[in-house]
């Protein structure tokens with residue numbers, strides 16, 4: 001019985017996710033759902049990426065956190081449109097939360113919308129938001145074994161970023177074992193090593209995203 005109720009909730013969420021995607025389509029916005037553990041570097045990566053997408057692609061951000069406006073304040077300081085969602089304890093964002101945030105963003109002026117999901121490797125994957133792409137960020141200090149312990153989120157990724165690559169030697173991080181774990185659940189996914197501290201890989205990642213955004217906007221027009 002409980003399973004049926006859970007399924008109904010997810011179905012209702014998915015319907016709103018479809019509506020969100022229709023709104024994004026009307027305004028020509030490409031939406032990236034950014035998922036990772038707490039502290040993996042979601043906000044740092046979003047900021048570094050937005051800088052590199054300019055001036056031709058303009059971004060906006062929805063920040064999801066249990067509490068506080070710390071991340072939204074960081075984004076707003078750079079003059080980037082941002083809405084903070086505080087879930088008050090819920091460990092993921094859902095489609096109705098995103099729908100509620102959209103009227104507070106200048107969508108027609110935004111090409112790429114980053115949604116920073118609540119830091120969590122489990123719950124966010126179950127809730128569609130209406131995004132066009134799932135970006136999963138793993139970070140070196142978390143350990144190489146995360147894809148083996150939390151396969152669902154890596155299976156759902158369109159791109160996996162391995163952040164804090166500057167710490168690989170310090171943490172004796174086993175890159176081959178990490179990548180093997182990702183490929184076990186998502187054989188063809190692109191894995192890009194980045195560091196928001198040294199800037200390693202950020203240009204390569206941004207070019208990858210730029211291509212995806214171009215393809216998305218082109219597909220939307222046809």
Ligand SMILES: Nc1nc2c(ncn2[C@@H]2O[C@H](COP(=O)(O)OP(=O)(O)OP(=O)(O)O)[C@@H](O)[C@H]2O)c(=O)[nH]1
Pocket residue numbers: 036037038039040041042043044045071118119163164165166167194195196197198
């Ligand atoms: N050494 C190193 N530190 C990093 C890197 N990227 C981010 N950090 C640091 O890691 C910490 C967390 O970064 P955030 O970008 O706030 O991470 P987050 O995933 O947004 O965190 P929450 O929103 O709290 O879940 C900060 O102290 C960053 O300066 C990196 O590539 N290398």
Ligand SMILES: [Mg+2]
Pocket residue numbers: 042043044071116
């Ligand atoms: Mg953050």
